[in-house]
Amino acid sequence: MKREAPKCIVVLTSICLVVAALLAGVNHITAPIIEKSAVSGEQASLYTVLPNAAGFEEETLEGDVPETVTGVFRDTGGSGYAVTLSAVSSYSATPMAFTLGVGTDGKITGIEMTNYAESKDFGNYPDTYIGQDSALSGVDVHAGVTYSSKAFRGAVEDAFAVLVKLGGVAQGNKTDEQIIEELKGELLPGALNQAGAPKLKDMTLSDPTVQQALQAENDIGYFYVVEEDGETLIVVVSATGGAVCMDLEKTDVTEQHAALIQRALEWSDASAVHEKNKATAARALPEGAQLTPVSASGQFGTVSSIFAVSGVENAAYAMVCSPYGYRTPMKLIFVLDSTGAVSGLRVSGELIQDSEYYSNYTLDESAYIAGIIGLTRETADQDATLISGATMTAGGVWAAMQDVFAAFDSLTAK
Amino acid sequence: MWNNFLKGIIRENPVLILLLGTCPTLAVTTSVANAFGMGAAATAVLLGSNIVISALRGVIPDKVRIPSYIVIIAGFVTVVEMVMHAFVPDLYEALGVFLSLIVVNCIILGRAEVYASKNRILDSAVDALGMGVGFTLALFAMASIREIFGFGSWMGFEIPVLSDFTIPILVNSPGGFFVFGILIAIVNAVTKRKTGRDFGCTGCPSAAVCGANDGSLQSAAEKDNCAGSGKGLDDTAEEGGK
Numbered sequence: 001m002k003r004e005a006p007k008c009i010v011v012l013t014s015i016c017l018v019v020a021a022l023l024a025g026v027n028h029i030t031a032p033i034i035e036k037s038a039v040s041g042e043q044a045s046l047y048t049v050l051p052n053a054a055g056f057e058e059e060t061l062e063g064d065v066p067e068t069v070t071g072v073f074r075d076t077g078g079s080g081y082a083v084t085l086s087a088v089s090s091y092s093a094t095p096m097a098f099t100l101g102v103g104t105d106g107k108i109t110g111i112e113m114t115n116y117a118e119s120k121d122f123g124n125y126p127d128t129y130i131g132q133d134s135a136l137s138g139v140d141v142h143a144g145v146t147y148s149s150k151a152f153r154g155a156v157e158d159a160f161a162v163l164v165k166l167g168g169v170a171q172g173n174k175t176d177e178q179i180i181e182e183l184k185g186e187l188l189p190g191a192l193n194q195a196g197a198p199k200l201k202d203m204t205l206s207d208p209t210v211q212q213a214l215q216a217e218n219d220i221g222y223f224y225v226v227e228e229d230g231e232t233l234i235v236v237v238s239a240t241g242g243a244v245c246m247d248l249e250k251t252d253v254t255e256q257h258a259a260l261i262q263r264a265l266e267w268s269d270a271s272a273v274h275e276k277n278k279a280t281a282a283r284a285l286p287e288g289a290q291l292t293p294v295s296a297s298g299q300f301g302t303v304s305s306i307f308a309v310s311g312v313e314n315a316a317y318a319m320v321c322s323p324y325g326y327r328t329p330m331k332l333i334f335v336l337d338s339t340g341a342v343s344g345l346r347v348s349g350e351l352i353q354d355s356e357y358y359s360n361y362t363l364d365e366s367a368y369i370a371g372i373i374g375l376t377r378e379t380a381d382q383d384a385t386l387i388s389g390a391t392m393t394a395g396g397v398w399a400a401m402q403d404v405f406a407a408f409d410s411l412t413a414k
Numbered sequence: 415m416w417n418n419f420l421k422g423i424i425r426e427n428p429v430l431i432l433l434l435g436t437c438p439t440l441a442v443t444t445s446v447a448n449a450f451g452m453g454a455a456a457t458a459v460l461l462g463s464n465i466v467i468s469a470l471r472g473v474i475p476d477k478v479r480i481p482s483y484i485v486i487i488a489g490f491v492t493v494v495e496m497v498m499h500a501f502v503p504d505l506y507e508a509l510g511v512f513l514s515l516i517v518v519n520c521i522i523l524g525r526a527e528v529y530a531s532k533n534r535i536l537d538s539a540v541d542a543l544g545m546g547v548g549f550t551l552a553l554f555a556m557a558s559i560r561e562i563f564g565f566g567s568w569m570g571f572e573i574p575v576l577s578d579f580t581i582p583i584l585v586n587s588p589g590g591f592f593v594f595g596i597l598i599a600i601v602n603a604v605t606k607r608k609t610g611r612d613f614g615c616t617g618c619p620s621a622a623v624c625g626a627n628d629g630s631l632q633s634a635a636e637k638d639n640c641a642g643s644g645k646g647l648d649d650t651a652e653e654g655g656k
Contacts, residue, residue, distance in 0.1 A: 008478040015470075015482050019489035026493045030500035037503055 046073055046082040049101025049110035053079055059166060066158035070097075072166065080104050081168050083159040084114075089151035096152065098126065100159050106133045106169035108156075125149055134160035135174040146195045176232060179248050180212075184223055187236040187244060190301035190403065191216035193324040194392050205267055213267065218322035218329035219277075219304045222268040228260055235260060237268040239304045240407070241295025270305075277305035277320040284333040284346035285312055296410050301403035302329075302396075306411070309335070314343040317411065319404050323396035330396055334404045340412070341376040342401070345369045363387055372397075377405040415540055422544030429552035430601040434520040438512045439553060440590040446569045449557035451505040453550025455494050455513060460522050460549075461542040462490040464530040468538035471531050483526045488517045521549055552597070559593050560584045 046056050054077025061072060071084040080103040086095045097115035102108055111126040125142045132138055136156065142149035163169045174182075184191070184198040191198050200214035200223055211232075212225035221238040233253065237243045243261045245254045254261060274293045281291055291307040294317075302323040309315040316338040322329040335344030347365065371384050380401060387394040428434045435456070442452045466486050467474075474482045495513050498506040506513065516522065525545055530538040562568050564584030566577030583589040 004475055004477060008475045011474055012478045012482055012485070015474075015485050019485055022489060023492055023496075026496050030496040033500040034496075034503075037500070 043073075045084075045099040045112040045114055046101075048112045049099050050075055050080055050082050050103075051110070053077055053082070056082065061162065061166070063165075065162060068155040068158045069162050072162060074168070078104065080109060081163055083163065085155040085159055087151040087155035089147040096148070098152075098155075100156060102159070102163055102169055104169065106160075106163075106171070108132050121145075122148065122152075126152065129156060133173075134164060134169070134171050135178060137175045137178050141197070146197075150196065176248055179250070180225060180234065183234050183236075183246060183250065184214075186250075187234070187246070187299065188216055188221050188223060190220040190299075190303070190323070191218060194326070194395070199324070207263070207267070210267075218302070218324070219270075219273045220302055220322060221299065222264070224264055224267065226260060226264075228257065233257065233260065235264040236299065237264050238299045239268075239270040239273055240298075240300060240306050241265075241270075242298040242300075244299065274305045274307075278307060280331060280348050281305070281307055281318040281320055281333050283348075284335055284344055285309060285315060285318060288312070289315065291318060294411065296407055298407075298410050300407040300410070302400045303403045303407050306407055317408060318344075319407060321400035321403060323400040323403075325393040325396045326390070330393065330400075332397065332400050334401065336404065336408050339376065340405065340408045342373055342404075345372050363390070372401070375401070377409070380405065415537075418537060418540045419544040419547075422541065422546070422548035423551060424548075424601070424605060426545075427548045427552055427601065428521040428524070428545050429549055430598050431605075432521075432524070433598075434524055435549060436594070438515060438519060439556065440587065440594060441512050442509060443553055443557040443560055443590065443593075444564065444585045445508075446554065446557045446561050448505070448508050449553035450550065451498075451502070451509055452512065453546070453553050455498065455509070456516055456519060456521065456549055457543070457546025458494050459487060459490040459516050459519075460525060460546045461539060462493075463487045463522055464525055464538040464542035465535055466490075467526045467530040468533060468535045474531075479527075479531065480523075483523060483531075484517070487522050487526070491516045521545060556590075556593055556597055559597075560589065564589060 043056060047053055053075040055075070056073040057076050059072040059074050059081075061069070068085050068087050069083060070086050073082045073084075075081065080101060083100045083102065084097070085100060086097045088095045095115070096113070098111055098113045100108060101110040108129050108131060111129055113122075113126060116122065122142065122145060125145070128139050129136070134157075136153065139153065141153065160169070160171075164171050181198075184200065185196070188198060188200075191200060193199050199217040201217050203213040203215045203222070205213040205224075209227050210224055211227055212223075214223040216222070216239075219239055221236060224235040224237075226233045226235055232248055234246045234248075235243065235257075236246075243254070243264055244252065245257045245261060245264075247253050271293075278291050278293070282289065285291075289312040290310040292310070294306050294308045296306055302321040303319050304322050305320040307318045307320075309318050314337045315335050317336045319334045319336070321332045321334065323332065324330075331348035333344075333346040333348065334342055335346075337343040347369075368387065375381075375384060382398050385394050385398040385401065387397075422428065424431075426432060429436070429439050438452055438456075442448045463483070463486050467483060470482070470486075491514065494516070495506070498509075498513065525541060529541045533541070558568065562573065562576060563581045566573050566580045581589070584593065
């Protein structure tokens with residue numbers, strides 16, 4: 001036993017040493033290969049989107065970089081850029097991640113989704129982006145996966161913004177249709193639904209210069225595309241009387257086209273809207289209140305009618321707003337006193353639209369309204385409009401309140 | 415020599431007769447490609463460790479033989495692991511933890527203890543190859559059944575009609591046990607092997623090489639006794655199925 005012990009120690013130690021030496025030798029050979037393949041695995045998507053790339057070098061980005069852009073890689077062979085992106089939509093389980101390849105001509109060469117955990121499938125939606133430039137004129141929001149595809153598109157736009165800023169690719173030219181589509185949202189923000197899509201309906205006009213005449217579905221204004229002296233112009237008239245004219249460069253040309261504005265105001269007869277709103281607004285006020293429609297210059301989002309109120313204490317103006325709630329536009333009547341504080345709020349119809357409630361929580365509407373009464377532009381706080389479980393309705397109420405204050409400021413400045 | 419090789423394939427098949435290495439067998443046989451990879455990795459380790467252990471059989475003292483075997487086997491497994499990671503990363507990912515677990519695969523330690531530690535280098539190498547091929551074939555057969563009927567494909571290639579009528583349970587753990595049991599039954603029927611008579615040395619397929627007490631019935635307790643008796647190298651057969 002005693003004689004055996006040293007032998008055991010020596011043998012076992014020697015075996016361990018020899019094995020360790022062998023492993024060190026093998027590791028010396030395999031470690032660099034393993035490391036290389038790990039790096040190439042990460043970069044595999046870069047080569048998928050820019051197949052002819054020689055190699056990639058990460059660009060250092062300065063200044064404000066959108067959150068969605070996680071990395072910009074330049075092909076050392078000069079064929080373009082690969083951008084890694086990560087976007088979040090309200091339906092994401094985890095951020096969707098994808099790699100975008102953009103050639104030196106500014107066109108998308110490939111898209112590789114590296115993570116997609118949205119609740120609904122995209123199908124081949126990303127493929128519709130291939131061949132597009134930064135204008136993205138040929139792609140639309142994907143029906144059924146509106147939020148996910150908006151997040152996707154937003155990330156692609158961010159990637160182009162970074163690349164253009166970097167000087168890597170040239171800005172693509174937007175088509176007239178695209179600019180018109182963008183102006184709908186920019187000039188009539190109150191007509192955008194909760195998904196950010198402008199909700200407009202066709203109108204019929206006999207004027208031959210009018211190429212397109214649209215009215216907001218929530219009655220807050222009108223949108224015209226007019227051919228004037230060989231130039232395409234956009235005229236937007238608010239139901240409350242303001243009007244603005246823009247060309248396709250998005251320059252305000254209202255002053256140069258006074259005659260056109262005059263014609264547009266004639267096309268936009270909002271008196272029927274005001275008549276209907278007047279009856280609605282009257283119910284928000286005590287008996288005997290006199291309502292007179294007033295016009296204000298400017299566009300006040302979701303406000304469709306403004307009435308001057310007389311004969312009632314604490315009420316100077318009543319404004320009818322139609323913000324988009326969960327589905328269809330809501331109808332809110334805000335009453336403001338002469339200082340601009342909310343002295344009354346009435347909801348026509350149901351505030352919370354069916355199936356919006358996320359939980360079984362129900363809203364005490366009178367307490368909710370009481371929390372808003374007395375607020376002014378200065379004291380208004382988004383917390384007051386929050387409704388637990390009905391975020392979209394609450395967002396609509398908040399947006400409408402901002403519009404009402406803006407309209408009041410414009411009226412009193414006059 | 416030829417017999418020595420062949421015994422691992424049917425008569426002493428490590429998986430289906432000796433019932434060793436059950437854990438990796440059930441785990442990696444969901445696809446034929448993985449089964450091949452596992453079989454090849456285990457064969458490589460088995461060959462290396464059998465040769466080295468056989469060469470060192472006169473040097474390693476009895477008392478430290480198990481730690482020595484484990485160190486040698488672990489060394490080979492790590493080598494195989496690093497080589498696979500470097501050259502076949504997909505297979506490395508697919509086999510996952512079971513690759514490292516070859517260290518404690520009873521087939522390898524079992525052959526080291528039962529065979530390599532008392533036979534010449536060449537015989538040990540042949541034994542390792544036979545056992546390795548037997549292990550691989552068993553995995554291959556089992557993986558084929560599970561992949562064909564469970565996924566409707568073979569080696570990753572889709573099989574027309576079957577891919578529409580898969581039996582998903584086959585690629586889950588319970589299905590693994592079903593297939594394993596059926597294969598054992600088939601092999602027993604084919605080899606006309608009598609089972610269940612006793613759990614002593616006589617019923618053991620390794621009795622011949624093991625050289626335990628000339629066929630007399632031994633209780634498990636007696637067996638344990640001789641394993642602990644210091645010079646019981648010839649009497650111990652490490653055959654707990656892992």
